[in-house]
Amino acid sequence: MATTSRFDQKAQRRSPIFYIVVLLILAIYLFPFYWMIASSLKTQIDNNAFPPLFVFTPTLANYANVFADNPFALYLTNSIIVGIGSTVLGLVFGLPAAYGIARFNQKKLALAVLLARIAPGISYLVPWFIIFSTFNMIGSYTGIILSHLTVGLPLTIWIMIGFFEDIPKELEDAALIDGASRYGIFFRIALPLVVPGIATASILSFIQSWNTFMYSVVLSDSATRTLPVAVFGFLSYGGFDWGSLTAAATVVTAPVMILAILIQRYIVGGLAAGGVKS
Known part of the structure; x- marks a missing residue:
C-alpha cells in the first residue's frame, strides 16, 4: 500500500x-x-x-479497387499459413533449444542465438535461395516457412531462455529422484510452467512473420505471395496510385495493429515475467 x-x-x-x-x-x-x-x-x-x-x-473506392483487382483473400490465406507454420516450427525447435541453454548454462550458445537475431536478414537470403533452388522449393509454402524461421526461431529461443531460467531447479531434482526422465521433466514440468512465455513468443513470432517482406518477395511466386509482397506490387515506375497503395497497406497493417492492441497486456506481462529472476 x-x-x-x-x-x-x-x-x-x-x-x-x-x-x-x-x-x-x-x-x-x-x-x-x-x-x-x-x-x-x-x-x-x-x-x-x-x-x-x-x-x-x-x-471507399480504393478498398473496392484493391479487392476487385487483386486476390487479396489468397494473399491473406498465404500470410496466415506461413505465419502459423513458422510460429509452430519455431516453438517445436525453439523450446527444447531454449530449455537446454537455460538449464545447462550455455552462455556462448545464447550469445550465438543473439547474434543470429541481430544479423542482417539479407545475409541469409542467398544461402536460402541456393538451397531451395537446388531442391525445387522456390514458390513453395515449405520454403517460405523455413526462411521465416530465420526471423522467428532466434526470437523464440531468446524470449524463452528467461522463462526456463526462472524454473526452480529443485522441482526438476525432485522429479529426477522420483524417476522422471529429462524428456518427462521437460514436457510435464517445464512446459506447463512457461505457458505465458510460450504465448508471448508465439504472438511476437507470428507478427514478425506477418511483416516479413524480403524472404517472401524472393522465394514466393504468384500462388504463395504474402500480403507485404502484394503491397509491393502496387509500386511502379510510371507513378504511384497512393490511394490504392495506402489502402492495401492498411489492409495488411490493420490485423496486426488490432491484434497488438488486444493482447498488449499479455505481451508486456509475459516479457516482464520472463525478465524477473528467482
Missing part, C-alpha cells in the same frame, strides 16, 4: 511538460498511421493536392 501510495504521489507531481512531451512522442509515432489511413480514403486528386488536404470527403 505504501509503495502504491508513493507511485500515486509521484504521478500527481508530474508537471504538464511531461504530458506534453508524451503527447508529442505519440503524435510523431501515430501520424504515419493516420496519414496512411487518411490517404486510403482520399481520391487520387486529393492525394496529389498541395498543400495536403486534411479536410476531405472520404471514399
Whole structure:
C-alpha cells in the first residue's frame, strides 16, 4: 500500500511538460498511421493536392479497387499459413533449444542465438535461395516457412531462455529422484510452467512473420505471395496510385495493429515475467 501510495504521489507531481512531451512522442509515432489511413480514403486528386488536404470527403473506392483487382483473400490465406507454420516450427525447435541453454548454462550458445537475431536478414537470403533452388522449393509454402524461421526461431529461443531460467531447479531434482526422465521433466514440468512465455513468443513470432517482406518477395511466386509482397506490387515506375497503395497497406497493417492492441497486456506481462529472476 505504501509503495502504491508513493507511485500515486509521484504521478500527481508530474508537471504538464511531461504530458506534453508524451503527447508529442505519440503524435510523431501515430501520424504515419493516420496519414496512411487518411490517404486510403482520399481520391487520387486529393492525394496529389498541395498543400495536403486534411479536410476531405472520404471514399471507399480504393478498398473496392484493391479487392476487385487483386486476390487479396489468397494473399491473406498465404500470410496466415506461413505465419502459423513458422510460429509452430519455431516453438517445436525453439523450446527444447531454449530449455537446454537455460538449464545447462550455455552462455556462448545464447550469445550465438543473439547474434543470429541481430544479423542482417539479407545475409541469409542467398544461402536460402541456393538451397531451395537446388531442391525445387522456390514458390513453395515449405520454403517460405523455413526462411521465416530465420526471423522467428532466434526470437523464440531468446524470449524463452528467461522463462526456463526462472524454473526452480529443485522441482526438476525432485522429479529426477522420483524417476522422471529429462524428456518427462521437460514436457510435464517445464512446459506447463512457461505457458505465458510460450504465448508471448508465439504472438511476437507470428507478427514478425506477418511483416516479413524480403524472404517472401524472393522465394514466393504468384500462388504463395504474402500480403507485404502484394503491397509491393502496387509500386511502379510510371507513378504511384497512393490511394490504392495506402489502402492495401492498411489492409495488411490493420490485423496486426488490432491484434497488438488486444493482447498488449499479455505481451508486456509475459516479457516482464520472463525478465524477473528467482
